Amino acid sequence: MTVSRRTPGRRPGGPDTRGEILRAARESFADKGFAATSIRAVARQAGVDAALVHHYFGSKDELFIEAMALPLDPRVVAARILDGTREDLGRRIVAVFLGVWESDEGQQRMKAMLRSVVTSDEVARLMREGMTRMILEPVSQFLEPPDAKLRVGLIASHMIGVALTRYVVELEPVAAADLETLVDRISPAIQQYVTG
Template sequence: MLAAARESFAGNGFAATSMRGVARAAGVDAALVHHYFDSKDELFVEAMALPIDPRQVAATVLDGPRDELGVRIVTVFLTVWESPDGQQRMKAFLRSVVSSDQVAQLMRDGISRLILVPVSEAIGGEDARLRVSLVASQLIGMALTRYLLELEPIASAPMPTLVERIAPVLQQYLTD
């Protein structure tokens, strides 16, 4: 089922993938897919083998004072990247996103739905989606620089230093 889901998400995108379609491609009854996965979101998370559940990321980021959003976002992001399993999977994920238009579209659709939209709705404002996208651009840039390019001194900077330096920038994006 997961292989069929990966193929469907990659070939059709998040929006066009259905649990029934995945069941059909896997040669199983749709009820079996629903038995193992409560929703298409859950199927997406499992099929993509992400080291984190994007829905939990959004919930963690939004749980706390608004004026600490920047700190929570960069801390959660770096914590995932700093774990051995997380770093390996996230490097593979990031390389795939930048090298494949299909994977980029899939992740754009999935991450938008599971993280960007909920965070945008929570912070509010007419340009909330743009501000949250700017946060994403900062985080992706940091990940490319630190983990793939391994550009010094950011590659070896301690996590607390990065949080201290980056969180205020993210907070600025998120403040109306």
């Protein structure tokens, strides 16, 4: 008769290991915030090796995106915004941002995220830290002025205001305007933050 002996150490990945990692990540992000959460700490809390977290998620950014159930990958958004010149950056920002909201699924998920952000300090802090790292910082680095972070913050404020007006409050005629008209009207104001 062969007796199986369990070796000491962390357990290997099981059927719900991925879910346990996500649960641990959500708790860590909520308790400590984005910056203070580490892959090792999440792995320790989930009872797995850090290599397994990397296997499932690749990086802390990807773990954050999945754990927070973001409706979009902020790194993809940043790449699309930065794909071009500074002279048409304002138009790209508006087109990409509003494009995320335009599909039914995108709008539903963005509304849910926006409502969570405005009703929970913890969610707001997490989104602020995560979005700053994955979108606002790369866009700030793309700009030349010394006050680039302020400019990008003002752009974000402007675009969040547009989203609230069009998709949440549904104020007319902004809510009924076609996307191209909105992009045409809003882009010069956003470009002014970039180059003005």
